[in-house]
Amino acid sequence: MDLPDFLEIDKEKTTEKIERFIRDYTLSLRRDGAIVGLSGGIDSSVVLKLCINALGKDRVLAAILPERDSDKAHMRDAIALCRQLGNRYIFKKITIPVWALGAYRLFPPAFLFPRSTIEKYVRKQMENIADRLKQDPYSINLQSMSDPQLAKYISYARVKNRMRAAALFYYSELNNHLLVGSINKSEWLTGFFVKYGDGIADIMPLSDLYKTQVKEIAGYLSLPDNILKKEPSPDLAGGLSDRDLLKLSYRQLDIVLAGIEKNLTFSHIAELAGTGTEDVHRVSGIINKSEWLRQPPVDLKL
Numbered sequence: 001m002d003l004p005d006f007l008e009i010d011k012e013k014t015t016e017k018i019e020r021f022i023r024d025y026t027l028s029l030r031r032d033g034a035i036v037g038l039s040g041g042i043d044s045s046v047v048l049k050l051c052i053n054a055l056g057k058d059r060v061l062a063a064i065l066p067e068r069d070s071d072k073a074h075m076r077d078a079i080a081l082c083r084q085l086g087n088r089y090i091f092k093k094i095t096i097p098v099w100a101l102g103a104y105r106l107f108p109p110a111f112l113f114p115r116s117t118i119e120k121y122v123r124k125q126m127e128n129i130a131d132r133l134k135q136d137p138y139s140i141n142l143q144s145m146s147d148p149q150l151a152k153y154i155s156y157a158r159v160k161n162r163m164r165a166a167a168l169f170y171y172s173e174l175n176n177h178l179l180v181g182s183i184n185k186s187e188w189l190t191g192f193f194v195k196y197g198d199g200i201a202d203i204m205p206l207s208d209l210y211k212t213q214v215k216e217i218a219g220y221l222s223l224p225d226n227i228l229k230k231e232p233s234p235d236l237a238g239g240l241s242d243r244d245l246l247k248l249s250y251r252q253l254d255i256v257l258a259g260i261e262k263n264l265t266f267s268h269i270a271e272l273a274g275t276g277t278e279d280v281h282r283v284s285g286i287i288n289k290s291e292w293l294r295q296p297p298v299d300l301k302l
Contacts, residue, residue, distance in 0.1 A: 003251065004272055006258055009213050011220040018205045019054040025203050026055060026178045033059030035177040037168050037198070038082070038089070039235065040064075040074030042218050042227055043182040043206060045081055049221045050205060051180055052085055062089040063171055065164045067098050071235050077226055084224070090171060094163045106156045122240055125153065138245045139282070142191050142289040157236035161197030168201075178202045186211040186250060189257050190283070191290025192234075192242070199293065210254040248279060256283045 026034055034051045038044045051060045064078045075091075082089040098104065107122075129137045129150050137150055145151040172179040181201025183193050188207055193199040206214055211232070218228055232242040232250065246253055252273040259269035259280075266280040273279070 003212060004255060004258075006262060007210060007212060007254060009209070009216060011216055014209070014213075015050065015053075015217060015220060018050050021205055022051055022054040022178075022180065022203070029178060029202070031178040032176045033061060033178070034180045035061045035063060035168065035172045035175065036180050037164055037182070038062040038064050038078045039182075040071075040077035040081070040227070041230065041232060041235075042223070043184055043211075043214055045078075045223050045227050046214055046218050046221065047180055047182045047205060048081065048087070049085065049223065052087055053221075057085060057087040060087045061171070061175060061177055062087055063168055064089060064091045065094050065167055066091075067093060067160050067163075068095045068104060069160075069236070071233075074235055077224075077230070081224065081227065092167065094160070094167060097163055098160055101159060103156055103159050106152050123244070125149065126240065126244075129153075136247070136282070138247075139286060139289065142286065142293070157234070158194045158197060160236055161194035165194075165197045165200060172202070180205065181207075183207055184209055184211050184214050186254055186257060188294065189290075190246065190253070190286050191293045192246065193293070195293045210257065211250040212254045215250075247282070248273075248275065252279070253283065256280050257287075260284055260287070 022034065034055055036044055036048045036051055038048055048060065048062055062078070062082050064075060064082075066072075066075050079089070079091065126137055129147065133140060133147060133150075140147070141150060141154050145154050168179055171177070179202045181198065181204040183199060183201075183204050184206045185208055187193050188204075209217070215228070234240065234242065234245075243249060248256070252275050255273040256269055256275070256279065259272060260283070264272075266277045266284075269280050270277045
């Protein structure tokens with residue numbers, strides 16, 4: 001992957017440092033092992049492999065927690081990875097608790113229609129919201145959900161993620177395991193996570209690595225090609241990839257994010273990323289709008 005020098009990392013040293021961090025923190029909290037919520041995507045797969053390297057496969061548990069709308073291919077990839085690595089795993093559907101909250105009544109049931117039909121439906125809904133509001137739905141959702149249709153989609157997607165978080169903490173406490181999260185720096189800075197969902201864990205070992213850097217680590221760790229080459233997707237409502245929502249490839253996004261961090265001019269960042277300055281301004285706005293997601297609950301000092 002062609003990246004600027006400021007995104008290059010020493011993969012060996014970075015990997016060793018993360019593994020040591022996982023090992024030390026597990027020991028310091030006197031946990032018997034670590035648990036990872038495994039989606040079949042690249043981030044959680046990297047975290048799983050790093051945990052196994054740090055603690056040994058017998059002390060690492062993967063929790064695969066699909067629901068009604070989950071892509072079955074991702075689940076197969078997650079199970080196949082666990083079998084390849086030899087770690088223990090739990091496969092538990094969270095469909096019933098999500099259904100009990102009434103969330104599935106918000107959108108058509110996936111099992112009644114081909115997945116391609118559901119994906120077209122979801123994409124059309126996002127297009128309708130963008131046309132009606134004359135704004136980017138992702139940017140809007142970071143500050144306001146006053147539009148009923150957007151609120152429906154956001155609540156529908158996020159409840160699944162938060163249900164998984166509850167299950168992960170349950171299994172982590174039941175097994176005296178450290179819950180290891182999978183959020184990367186690109187997701188963290190753009191608010192591309194669910195607050196009190198995948199945005200919480202005991203530790204976040206990838207939180208200072210951009211997505212493209214995580215992919216470099218994945219290649220260094222020799223993860224399977226089907227995971228390395230998979231298009232990133234939140235897999236919460238069919239039809240929307242990360243790029244559909246963020247409007248940039250991760251290569252472009254990471255150059256923009258790192259360029260902003262290094263105080264480069266927006267025109268220089270745009271040139272490096274191969275995009276327009278309007279995209280750099282949009283990403284800068286997203287960073288600012290999502291700041292509240294990165295903060296703990298606001299308390300009142302009396």
